[in-house]
Amino acid sequence: MEDLIFQYKNNYFQIDQVFYSRENLGKINAIYSIVKSNLEPLITISDSDVLFLPNWQMETVNLFNQFPSAGMVSPVPSSKGYLYSTGSTLYYGLFQSKIEFLDVVDPEGMDNFQKSVGSKLYDEIHLKKYLAITNNQGAAVIGCGHFVATFRKEVFENSPSKVCEFRVQGGSEEAYLDEPNDQAGYLRLATLGNFAYHMGNVPSQWMFEKLEEIKKNKQPGWAFPKISNPKPISRFQVKVGKFLWVNLFYRFRQPFFSWLGMKDKY
Numbered sequence: 001m002e003d004l005i006f007q008y009k010n011n012y013f014q015i016d017q018v019f020y021s022r023e024n025l026g027k028i029n030a031i032y033s034i035v036k037s038n039l040e041p042l043i044t045i046s047d048s049d050v051l052f053l054p055n056w057q058m059e060t061v062n063l064f065n066q067f068p069s070a071g072m073v074s075p076v077p078s079s080k081g082y083l084y085s086t087g088s089t090l091y092y093g094l095f096q097s098k099i100e101f102l103d104v105v106d107p108e109g110m111d112n113f114q115k116s117v118g119s120k121l122y123d124e125i126h127l128k129k130y131l132a133i134t135n136n137q138g139a140a141v142i143g144c145g146h147f148v149a150t151f152r153k154e155v156f157e158n159s160p161s162k163v164c165e166f167r168v169q170g171g172s173e174e175a176y177l178d179e180p181n182d183q184a185g186y187l188r189l190a191t192l193g194n195f196a197y198h199m200g201n202v203p204s205q206w207m208f209e210k211l212e213e214i215k216k217n218k219q220p221g222w223a224f225p226k227i228s229n230p231k232p233i234s235r236f237q238v239k240v241g242k243f244l245w246v247n248l249f250y251r252f253r254q255p256f257f258s259w260l261g262m263k264d265k266y
Contacts, residue, residue: 028164028176035156041227043156045177046148049199051210054217056195060150061225063189066138068231069096071155071186072178074144075195079110079126081143081188083250085178088233089142089187090249091241093133096233101129101262102139102192108206109194116200125264131257132192144190146173147198151181154230158184182242185232 019033035043042064056075063073069092074081082089093099104110107127114121131142159180166172181188199207233241249256257266 026164026166026172027168028166028172032156032159032164032176035151035153038153041153042150043153044148044150045146047198049201050148051197051199051207053195053197053210054214057224059191059193059195061227063138063140063191064150064152065225065228067133067135067140067187067189068228069185069187069233070140070189071152071184071230071232072144072149072181072188073140074146074149074190076113076145076148076198077104077106077110077130077141077190077192077194078113078143078145079104079122079130079141081141081145081190082131084143084188085174085182086143086188087241087245088182088185088238089133089189089241090245091237092187092233093142094244095237097133097135099131099133099142099260101257101260102132102134102141104128104130105193109197112204112206113198115204116198116202118200123265125266129262129266133187133189139192140187140189141192143188146177148196149177151177152186152230154232155181155184155186183238185234185238186230 017034019030021030021033025033031045035045042061044060052075060073060075064070069088090099104127110122110127132139133142134140159176164172164176178188197207197210254265
């Protein structure tokens with residue numbers, strides 16, 4: 001059976017490296033076995049149940065170039081992504097760019113995500129507006145999930161040195177993926193539109209429809225653009241952002257949102 005799987009992957013995918021282990025190391029330890037020796041400037045980490053749309057790489061790289069302080073970018077926006085490991089992003093939005101609520105580009109895509117995980121994650125207002133940062137180069141949703149995200153390699157220079165004790169969950173993804181990005185002064189962002197979808201365990205009609213769209217609308221090839229040099233915010237600014245997040249923003253975010261013009265409970 002293993003030989004058949006290996007043959008299938010070799011026949012249908014151009015794989016540069018394959019990591020095998022006799023023991024179940026867990027998600028984080030398996031990831032770190034690769035990323036710690038990686039030489040590429042950007043590293044995409046993805047679960048296996050992700051449907052990528054054409055141009056997802058271009059849209060992701062564009063955000064890194066529009067926001068050189070970005071360290072973690074997902075092609076899947078979430079209206080509640082701002083709640084997790086975004087102290088550095090909050091500081092950047094308050095003092096180096098602009099924070100505002102923007103109209104959700106693809107509310108159906110966000111609704112499909114909550115259906116794919118079998119849980120109601122969003123209220124009606126979350127499917128209409130998301131919290132974003134903007135500068136003179138572009139705009140991005142604040143925060144993102146970690147089931148699919150692209151990281152600057154520098155993020156992992158700030159990761160824990162000890163082996164992860166959990167095979168999955170147990171706060172492992174937050175400690176080894178999300179927090180290193182935030183602590184190092186990098187932004188956690190997502191594209192405004194959906195350029196990938198979470199499929200989950202149960203096939204749905206919309207997934208087949210998206211696949212048909214991909215087949216019909218083949219995109220021309222593109223040259224991978226030069227990636228901007230990383231520009232994390234300073235350690236002092238990280239501390240200020242964390243302080244604001246813990247002591248003010250998280251506790252009193254609704255008055256802050258009202259000040260931004262969001263009158264609904266968000």
